[in-house]
Amino acid sequence: MTNPLQAAILAVDGVTEVFPARNLWQRLPGRVASLMQPGNDGAGDAQLVEARDVGGRTEVNVRIGVSPDARTPDVVRAVAAAVHSSLSPAEAAVKVTVVRIAPARPTTGV
Amino acid sequence: MSMPHETFECGHTLEELSLYLDTGEFPDPPHLESCPECRSGLDSLRRLSAAGEELFATDLAAAGSGNDDWMKEILAHLALELRPGRSIPLRADDPADTLSQTEGSVLALVRSVTDSLPGAVAGKVRLDGDVTVPGEPVSVRLDLAVLFGHPLMPSAASLRADLAEALARHTELNVAAIDITITDIIEAPREEL
Numbered sequence: 001m002t003n004p005l006q007a008a009i010l011a012v013d014g015v016t017e018v019f020p021a022r023n024l025w026q027r028l029p030g031r032v033a034s035l036m037q038p039g040n041d042g043a044g045d046a047q048l049v050e051a052r053d054v055g056g057r058t059e060v061n062v063r064i065g066v067s068p069d070a071r072t073p074d075v076v077r078a079v080a081a082a083v084h085s086s087l088s089p090a091e092a093a094v095k096v097t098v099v100r101i102a103p104a105r106p107t108t109g110v
Numbered sequence: 111m112s113m114p115h116e117t118f119e120c121g122h123t124l125e126e127l128s129l130y131l132d133t134g135e136f137p138d139p140p141h142l143e144s145c146p147e148c149r150s151g152l153d154s155l156r157r158l159s160a161a162g163e164e165l166f167a168t169d170l171a172a173a174g175s176g177n178d179d180w181m182k183e184i185l186a187h188l189a190l191e192l193r194p195g196r197s198i199p200l201r202a203d204d205p206a207d208t209l210s211q212t213e214g215s216v217l218a219l220v221r222s223v224t225d226s227l228p229g230a231v232a233g234k235v236r237l238d239g240d241v242t243v244p245g246e247p248v249s250v251r252l253d254l255a256v257l258f259g260h261p262l263m264p265s266a267a268s269l270r271a272d273l274a275e276a277l278a279r280h281t282e283l284n285v286a287a288i289d290i291t292i293t294d295i296i297e298a299p300r301e302e303l
Contacts, residue, residue, distance in 0.1 A: 019144055019145075019146055020144050057206075063146070065146065066280070068219075068222075068276075068280075071279050071280070072200075072211060072279070072280040072281065073200045073201065073209075073280075073281070073282050076200050076209045076211070077200075077201075077202065077203055077209065080202060080203065080204065080207045080209060081203065084204065091206075092206070093206040093207060093208075094204070094206070094207045094208075094209075095207070095208045095209075096207070096208075096209050096210075097197070097209075097210050097211065097212060098200075098210070098211035098212065098215050099146035099147075099194065099211075099212050099214070099215050100146040100149060100150060100215050100218070101211075101215050101216075101218070101219045101222075101280050102149070102150070102153060102218070102222065105149075
């Protein structure tokens with residue numbers, strides 16, 4: 001399921017995809033704990049956009065892919081602005097990391 | 111051909127990616143959707159495979175006119191580059207924000223632009239200089255394998271222009287130099303008469 005913040009990020013021109021906010025090795029401890037819960041197969045445990053409240057401010061962490069046809073710095077700033085706009089009027093600090101500059105993936109296969 | 115066994119930060123290897131392209135088998139298929147480094151690795155392997163088909167109508171070693179050392183070297187460098195690397199800052203409009211790109215994403219971009227040049231394959235790619243400090247001069251160093259018969263100087267000049275444009279479009283790096291070294295001239299196999 002796509003959450004509203006993720007939808008706002010994907011709507012930014014030049015964004016090809018949103019990757020899990022944390023690398024696998026950072027997610028592993030939580031994943032292991034999750035798998036130990038009865039009835040949990042671990043599917044869908046990768047949080048794409050991480051948002052948490054820290055001292056009354058929302059901290060958002062997002063990793064994105066950018067199209068080679070776009071201008072990466074402009075896309076990144078537009079993503080940050082889209083997140084601020086989505087969370088407004090709440091105060092937010094946005095961390096955006098570009099992890100891939102490549103065409104959007106085909107609809108099937110990797 | 112043996113594949114490098116270096117393990118990426120995500121725990122997978124270039125060998126596993128290669129096997130996936132050959133057989134469709136991978137220990138953790140959903141991972142390939144969510145890992146940018148593995149995705150870049152798959153892209154590079156696909157381009158290398160296409161280049162290999164272009165460069166080798168038949169196997170060079172079998173034809174007795176060369177060997178595949180250059181390909182092994184490229185794979186070894188690729189295995190080392192497929193990791194996030196350093197964090198390269200991007201200017202933010204809001205001082206509370208932290209915007210950046212991974213060094214791995216920029217290296218993959220350089221490799222992609224290079225591999226699009228006909229008759230050329232990127233070897234070692236690196237960014238020299240402190241990319242973590244805005245405005246610091248950075249040099250792009252690129253080793254290139256070129257198919258025999260392709261004009262070297264026009265190719266290098268054209269590639270340098272393409273790389274400069276791509277880096278200006280996708281980074282805020284202060285690129286002081288783009289140094290291209292042709293490290294391999296690949297001799298195409300001769301047809302048996």
